[in-house]
Amino acid sequence: MASPADLELVSVTKRYGQTVAVDGIDLRIPAGTYCCLLGPSGCGKTSTLRMIAGHEIASDGDIVLGASNITELPPAARGTAMMFQSYALFPHLSVLDNVAFALRMRGVAKAERHRRARELLALVDMTAFADRLPAQLSGGQQQRVALARALITEPQILLLDEPLSALDPFLRVRMRAELKRLQRELGISFIHVTHGQDEAMALADLVVLMNRGRIEQQGSPREVFNAPRTEFTARFMGGHNIIADAGRRIAVRTDRMRVSRDGAGLSVMVTEVEYQGAYVLATLAPDDGEPLTAQLAEAEFDAAPFAVGDRVRLGWDAEAAHVLA
Numbered sequence: 001m002a003s004p005a006d007l008e009l010v011s012v013t014k015r016y017g018q019t020v021a022v023d024g025i026d027l028r029i030p031a032g033t034y035c036c037l038l039g040p041s042g043c044g045k046t047s048t049l050r051m052i053a054g055h056e057i058a059s060d061g062d063i064v065l066g067a068s069n070i071t072e073l074p075p076a077a078r079g080t081a082m083m084f085q086s087y088a089l090f091p092h093l094s095v096l097d098n099v100a101f102a103l104r105m106r107g108v109a110k111a112e113r114h115r116r117a118r119e120l121l122a123l124v125d126m127t128a129f130a131d132r133l134p135a136q137l138s139g140g141q142q143q144r145v146a147l148a149r150a151l152i153t154e155p156q157i158l159l160l161d162e163p164l165s166a167l168d169p170f171l172r173v174r175m176r177a178e179l180k181r182l183q184r185e186l187g188i189s190f191i192h193v194t195h196g197q198d199e200a201m202a203l204a205d206l207v208v209l210m211n212r213g214r215i216e217q218q219g220s221p222r223e224v225f226n227a228p229r230t231e232f233t234a235r236f237m238g239g240h241n242i243i244a245d246a247g248r249r250i251a252v253r254t255d256r257m258r259v260s261r262d263g264a265g266l267s268v269m270v271t272e273v274e275y276q277g278a279y280v281l282a283t284l285a286p287d288d289g290e291p292l293t294a295q296l297a298e299a300e301f302d303a304a305p306f307a308v309g310d311r312v313r314l315g316w317d318a319e320a321a322h323v324l325a
Contacts, residue, residue, distance in 0.1 A: 004031035004188045005066030005079070005156045007052070012061035014047045021047040023213035024061065029191065029206060031156075034183050036200035037193045039210035040236070045193045046161060048210070052191065053082045053159050065156060081155035085162045087146040089134040095121070096130040099148045120148035123182070140171045147182070158183075160192040164199060176202050197237050201225065209233055226253075231324050241292045242324070249324045256320035257294035259284070261304065265315030268292065270308050282306075284314055 007029040014022040022044040029035045037045040050056040052063060054075035063071045070078045089098050096117050097104075103113035121127045124144040134142055143163060150158055163179070164172045180203055183190045194200055200207050201221040208218045217224055217233045228234035231242055234251035241252050258265070259282065271291065272283035280301040282294045292314060306312055 006031050007157060007189060008064045010062045012051060012063060013059045014051060014056060015059040020213055025215050027208060029189055031189060032187050033189045033205045034203055035189065035191045035206040035208060036204040037208050037210060038197060038200045040195060043210040044213040045210050049159050049161055049191060049193050053080055054078050079156040080159055081150040081153050082159040083146050083150045083163055085165060087142050089142060089145060091134055095132050095145050098145055099152055102153050116152060120152050124148045139167050140175060143175060157189045157191060160190060162193055179203060227322055229325055234324060250321040251324055252316045252321050254293045255295040256316055258315045259294050259296060260313045263313055265313035268312060268314045270306055270310045270312060273308060
């Protein structure tokens with residue numbers, strides 16, 4: 001595998017006619033980082049990934065990998081490899097020949113490209129399926145083959161476009177762990193586009209949350225979740241209430257809310273109580289403003305239960321509140 005390298009985007013912009021998809025972003029991804037580009041549809045994350053891959057050319061700015069400016073290089077000359085959302089396997093080729101295909105295009109002899117392809121299939125635990133066709137594989141198996149095919153070119157960075165979206169929830173969680181294991185073993189950067197905050201939180205060393213073509217916030221999953229700087233971040237990451245407090249907007253994690261029968265706090269009506277196993281999720285409506293949510297440990301709720309229609313008090317500690325820009 002190629003040596004890992006830092007990636008830097010400097011004032012990178014992408015325009016499609018009059019539409020600005022990516023708006024002058026600056027981003028540095030250190031070598032060996034698992035980075036998730038996160039955000040809603042249309043935020044610019046996929047355009048950013050495609051510019052790094054060379055499938056789109058930046059309208060302005062520079063993309064630098066290691067010591068090389070790769071902004072205008074063709075995809076095959078960049079030191080990156082991309083795994084597409086659809087996997088895009090060749091239906092008429094065996095698993096082995098699918099994985100070996102890029103080396104075939106480079107003129108590598110059959111014995112050597114097959115040897116290398118078998119190494120990659122072993123890495124993704126697909127050796128036993130080398131002679132099968134893609135149609136004879138499950139979705140998760142096809143994904144492993146697509147991963148091996150992308151890695152055979154020994155990229156410095158692997159780019160993944162919503163790689164888990166086609167999988168069922170159980171397999172998605174399993175493949176999440178597999179991606180993280182592979183990234184650790186290979187030591188190269190993975191840049192993974194997703195709209196799922198749970199996926200980003202589980203995988204990333206670096207979360208880059210995008211909104212309307214710009215970077216809204218970036219940092220470790222804990223930093224972004226625990227200290228949202230804007231209302232957009234707090235709402236998109238989830239698990240927070242947005243509350244108007246003394247003329248400012250604050251975010252408070254739902255599991256930091258306190259619910260009591262009396263005492264200090266906001267007077268609210270209980271409108272929903274959902275049992276979630278280890279915790280209880282309560283929806284609470286103040287007299288004015290949007291509904292709020294409290295996540296209570298099962299034992300805490302059982303010690304002082306309440307029901308839909310009850311009036312309770314909702315409070316939080318001052319250190320649990322983050323003032324939003």
